[in-house]
Amino acid sequence: MPRLYVEPDLALGGAVALQKEQSLYLAAVLRKVVGDEVVLFNGRDGAWRTRLTSDSKKSVTLEVVEQVAAQTPPSELWYGFAPLKTERLDYVIQKATEMGAGIIQPVLTRYTQVSRLKHDRLVANAIEASEQCEVLTVPVVAPETTLEKLLSTWGAEQGDRQLILADESEASASPVEQVAALRGQKVGLLIGPEGGFSEEERQVLRAQAFVTPVSLGPRILRADTAAVAGLALIQAIIGDWR
């Protein structure tokens, strides 16, 4: 059954009118007709089974039939990354959503390949991934910031959140124990760009009290692989896989 993110409130017996783009998708692409069912969610009211009451390609309307998943709290997990080129950027947003990041923060670093991001496109990717992966709250994609600004405003913006840094130079005995030591705290994961952080950036990062550098093993990981691997560790050890 298709699963769509919508803005309006969802409640038993309520009616929802879809915007043009989603109407076209359901009525023209998926060829849904009156009586067909679709799951809707909005990040506030859980997920609901709904039924088409109009299959107009300009304005599909649906009646809200039954709640199929209760709303869960939004994820507190922060994920920061140096943006990649477009195709792989889309991919990273999808993967972070799948892995349960709640806040996705593009961070411009010295060796970052791109400088201006299409924010709308990143948000669209987060929505699409949420629709596919049965995430109930679409992660927030924050506007890009610089590494310098991120660090200088960390305490004010993030409170006591701890930042796990994927650091190729870290010769740690066990990333498992390092992550486990952060249990009960709000955490974030920061992945550097292809080519890594500059030496100066790494020194500054490692000097922060809120930063825990961890090793993701002896092989060179692409940034998107490191994202999934790092988020998997966090979710399994101190996150919502438990």
Place this chain on the structure above:
Amino acid sequence: MPRLYVEPDLALGGAVALQKEQSLYLAAVLRKVVGDEVVLFNGRDGAWRTRLTSDSKKSVTLEVVEQVAAQTPPSELWYGFAPLKTERLDYVIQKATEMGAGIIQPVLTRYTQVSRLKHDRLVANAIEASEQCEVLTVPVVAPETTLEKLLSTWGAEQGDRQLILADESEASASPVEQVAALRGQKVGLLIGPEGGFSEEERQVLRAQAFVTPVSLGPRILRADTAAVAGLALIQAIIGDWR
């Protein structure tokens, strides 16, 4: 510096003649000339810095200058997966290589999307990923098999290897503890197809004494995401990230 997998032995002062395709790549694509340096590895002798002594586009030759990495033993980690469509299949092979799988086994299941695989293409992908990720031994890509055959020959082929099964239906308290319980044993990870295993397949899998079903969290993961996430857990908890 480019990094290439070759067949010949590598030893100090030795000479290596590249095959046509790699010669063309170095001399024409990368425009390397006599005196330029390249890293070579063969899965047996570690990685070596080498220097071009001919930049012929048909036959590049190199002299072996210095060992830059000692050979490490091949990975014992087995990774089985239900093959996906071509593009994502390439991707899965690359990711498994990056994550340090030693044996990559395509497994045909009831809901598998493809039935015949281009074995050469899978091997080429494993080689390319090894070149890029500084893996010293290219993983072995086994010919495809069926789930039924895999299970009926497991003991004979795999000895006492334990098989970690990513199972959406598993409501385990902690995949970390389940993986940690396999410490010191040879392990494998099996990821099902998009759409999952059939109910019958899952029953049969779960009935095997060598199978440990684990949960990869509450969200639906794509097969390629599940591969990276599952291999990250194994490497971090009982593998070579320690």
